[in-house]
Amino acid sequence: MNKKRWPLMAVAPASLFLAFIFAIPVFQVVRTSLSKTNGLGEAEAFSGFDNFAKLFSDPIFLPNMINTFVWTLGVLIPATVLSIAVALLLDLKLPGNLLYRAVVFMPWAICFVFVAIIWQYIFDQLFGPLNSLLALILNKDIETAWLGTPSLAMPSIIWVGITLTIPFTTLVLLAGLQSIPSEVLEAGTCDGANGIKMFFYIKLPTLKPVLNVVTLVNLLAIFNSFPIIWTMTGGGPDHETDTFPTYLYQIAFGDYDFGKAGALSVIGLLILSGMSFLYLRKSSVSEML
């Protein structure tokens, strides 16, 4: 058999199976988005692009998309930078390293809804420890509505998003750091590379493929993240923290407009596919794959 074709043949059954599993829901969503649906979400008649027109004329749609990008990038960029720093620290093998690792990974191991409830309590305007701590420091009554003030609600949930994204990202990056051959690091040391040079000229370039993969995975996960926002703010106050998945949920299970929800899902799919495609082209992920 042709040596070049053999790997393709080997992965073909699994790829076809995955494509099939992926294709059915995508087909259903596209069909729903182009149909008039009944209360059960079943397509009843072809309606062209009516659902998309309804969606675009919704005054919430555009602010929602802006919120979604603010949330996604607001979590992704700081979480990635902080995760690199944490992974480097954990890679130093300091005394008590196992304990540090457990502390870093713990939030990721707990159900996100539960973590969100804890943060909701921490941010509570009247009984939350955050305001109590600030009151103690500033020596005056503090009743900041972290989740109820438009300018503070989004930064507050972004902070929670960051804390929940760091563990997984750190885990993957730490694995990447530990897979760098010791010979490479020793060679760097012999050539006089200090900590900063070692990071920028040896560790970061070696880590780049892993970093690209984890960034792509995080991008998709954060964009579609539902439990943190839904639990902490429900998308409020007055849509200030409404993002793609909370908006989708409200259309489907608030308005019971499954056709419009289908249209929004298709738009989400296109946005994420486009972003992933661009990222794959710009990064070395495609080479890895």
Add this chain to the structure above:
Amino acid sequence: MKINLKKNRLFVGIAMTSVISMSVIAIGSNANAADPITVKFNILGYSPNTPKLYQEAIDDFEAANPGIKVELTNGAWSDAYAKFLGWVKSGDTPDITVLGPKWLPDLISLDALQPFDKYISPSFLKNFSPALTAPLKFDGKQYSIPEALSTRMMIYRKDVYAAAGVTSVPKTWAQFTAALKKIKATSKSTGLSVQGSGDETIWYYAYFMLGGGGDFVDSAGNWKVNSAANIAALQYEVSLVKAGLTNANPTGVNQDTVQALFTSGKSATYWGPPWILPGIDKSLISNIGVANYPTKSGKPAPLYIQDSFALFKDAKHPAEAVKFLEFWNQDKYQVKFNVTESLIPITISSGKDPAFQNDPNIKAYIAAIPLAKSYPMKKGWETVNIEVRNAVQAALLGKLTSKAALEKAQKAIVAKG
């Protein structure tokens, strides 16, 4: 005669298969005759106690009715409607479920439910206040039966009111505003705790809306959230917040926090359900009073929220399921259920129990039932809920005037059909 098994293999095969099949059918028939009917009963719990309370009744019911088993499932409110849709699609529904009546119009339009009329005994419905059963009728048929109830009242601190010089319970908005001003001048307590975030935000607004003579629908029954009365009610709610007579920033205050404000003694007044009463600090409980929340005219306009039972069209054993429902509604179970869950009794007879009548606070909640009003049982409620909640938040935040916020909500409701 010798039978050639090799030649007659087919015949023997058929004969043996028939004998085995007949035996299986016979055994099956005998088993069916001996096996009880299994009723599938789905509840949506209020606390970890809910399934235990139902199970106690089920155990007694099964002992009294050896031919009927009741299989209890306990679902979550958060994904209940999505589950119902899945059940209806597959045709594999329980016989009866607990639900929020807001889902009834949609489920009826999907032909997923059947009325109870054929199965309930004539005396059964008479044990409910018509104020509770009437909104659960659709096209003259009883599609739903009350399950759990909370009327909404004003709970206030008699000691704080007295210290502020408020000698009688305020009945009108004008009296209430004056009382809150006096409390602000004399007490560290917040006058009124107001909720502006989360699930029950709309009810907090509804207290003002009903109190101002407003409603979610117009006289023709169409959604109309921006009537003059509704705008005036929201303006009044916002004015109390702006005047500092309530907690600051209500849009950051959810149901748990607004209740904790009162139960911890930080607020002098709370409007809402009875289930906060057991959580009130023991040092405060003797100074607690319950009355109708003030209205614009002074005429009581309490809100009630109830959950109810529905009978699926695909129910396998509707008669037996309703038999258990009637069993569950006996006073013995109703008293224990409502006392444990801190709810208001739904049946007239259980409401007369000393457990409720000897408690003046609960008694006041029960007395409000005949006057109380529910939200409209009409398709599109969830959209109205979301849009009005956002309108209330926009007005409380000062992003929009009360008028503009409710007009925006009305426009969105109409656009969403």
